[in-house]
Every structure is written in structure tokens, then in C-alpha cells.
Amino acid sequence: MSERREEIQVSGMESKFNKIVLTILAMLLIFVGPTYIPYLMSDILHINYFASIGIGAALFIAGLGMLIYLIRKKVIT
Numbered sequence: 001m002s003e004r005r006e007e008i009q010v011s012g013m014e015s016k017f018n019k020i021v022l023t024i025l026a027m028l029l030i031f032v033g034p035t036y037i038p039y040l041m042s043d044i045l046h047i048n049y050f051a052s053i054g055i056g057a058a059l060f061i062a063g064l065g066m067l068i069y070l071i072r073k074k075v076i077t
Contacts (some may be wrong), residue, residue, distance in 0.1 A: 019075050026070060029063025 034056040041052035070076045 022066070022070060023076060026063050026066040029059050029066060031063075033059025033063055 037059060038049075038052040038056040041047045041055065042049045067076070
């Protein structure tokens with residue numbers, strides 16, 4: 001019996017470079033989003049602290065969503 005390898009075609013994820021860039025972007029959103037972005041926004045740009053924390057949380061959730069998407073599309077195994 002032969003095993004059939006199924007490849008899921010996802011728009012924009014044909015090359016390894018695109019897969020690597022999307023993975024790094026997801027990791028940056030997860031780790032940098034809730035840590036450095038609120039610091040930069042509140043201390044340097046003088047934006048309200050709670051608004052900067054909210055934006056950091058939104059970036060974290062976006063990073064998790066992107067990570068789950070990449071795992072489901074089998075970009076990250």
C-alpha cells in the first residue's frame with residue numbers, strides 16, 4: 001500500500017520564506033505585543049496606560065490566532 005501525501009494549498013504559503021516570515025511574525029505578536037508595545041506606548045508616546053495594555057492584549061490575541069491558523073494549515077508541525 002502506498003501512502004498518499006496530502007498538501008494543503010494555502011494562498012501565499014508556497015515558499016519556505018513566506019512560512020518562516022509568518023511564523024516569526026506570529027511569535028513577535030505573541031511575545032513583543034503584550035510586553036514592549038505597551039511600555040513604548042505609555043512611557044514614550046505618553047498614551048493612557050490602560051489603552052496601551054488593551055492594545056498589547058489585542059496584539060497578543062492576534063498572535064495566538066495567527067499561530068492557531070498556521071498550525072491548522074500545517075505550516076507549523
